[in-house]
Amino acid sequence: MPDLLWDEFRDFFDPDLMGSLPDIVVPGASVEDWQALFDLIQARGWQWQYSEGGTALPLPLAADVLARLADSETAELRVWPVPGVLAIFRIMSPDDIDFDVDLRELQGQEGVDVLCGFLAEIGRELGKPLIMTSEGGSRLHPVLGFDPVLDRVVALADPAFG
Numbered sequence: 001m002p003d004l005l006w007d008e009f010r011d012f013f014d015p016d017l018m019g020s021l022p023d024i025v026v027p028g029a030s031v032e033d034w035q036a037l038f039d040l041i042q043a044r045g046w047q048w049q050y051s052e053g054g055t056a057l058p059l060p061l062a063a064d065v066l067a068r069l070a071d072s073e074t075a076e077l078r079v080w081p082v083p084g085v086l087a088i089f090r091i092m093s094p095d096d097i098d099f100d101v102d103l104r105e106l107q108g109q110e111g112v113d114v115l116c117g118f119l120a121e122i123g124r125e126l127g128k129p130l131i132m133t134s135e136g137g138s139r140l141h142p143v144l145g146f147d148p149v150l151d152r153v154v155a156l157a158d159p160a161f162g
Contacts (some may be wrong), residue, residue, distance in 0.1 A: 115151040
């Protein structure tokens with residue numbers, strides 16, 4: 001049984017309601033969590049591209065990325081957990097793992113399942129919750145997330161919010 005059903009939660013995947021790039025975060029992260037994420041990406045064989053200031057580079061250690069000066073070029077890690085679905089991690093702080101997904105790539109039950117599976121993989125590896133808000137939305141108003149206690153993605157808002 002899927003974590004979420006498209007027919008019930010389609011509003012959470014509507015780019016017009018949520019913005020096309022909703023925000024996903026692992027709050028309370030650490031350098032070790034970032035490294036565990038890097039290791040997970042490579043262990044799963046997901047396609048990825050790391051860049052600093054738009055220049056593609058080999059994936060460094062998380063500690064090296066996060067130790068960079070605040071005024072250095074933006075570090076970005078693009079990950080394709082499945083072909084045609086992109087997650088963009090912007091590496092700016094050890095305290096939060098922030099990334100975006102494009103809802104236009106996550107339509108229908110297959111898209112819901114891909115997102116739930118991706119969030120669950122990350123949450124299980126880190127042993128931490130993940131939350132998704134609308135694009136630019138407040139963390140105080142998440143719509144869904146991975147709950148490590150329940151070991152699944154759950155709704156955190158009423159699916160009829162829209």
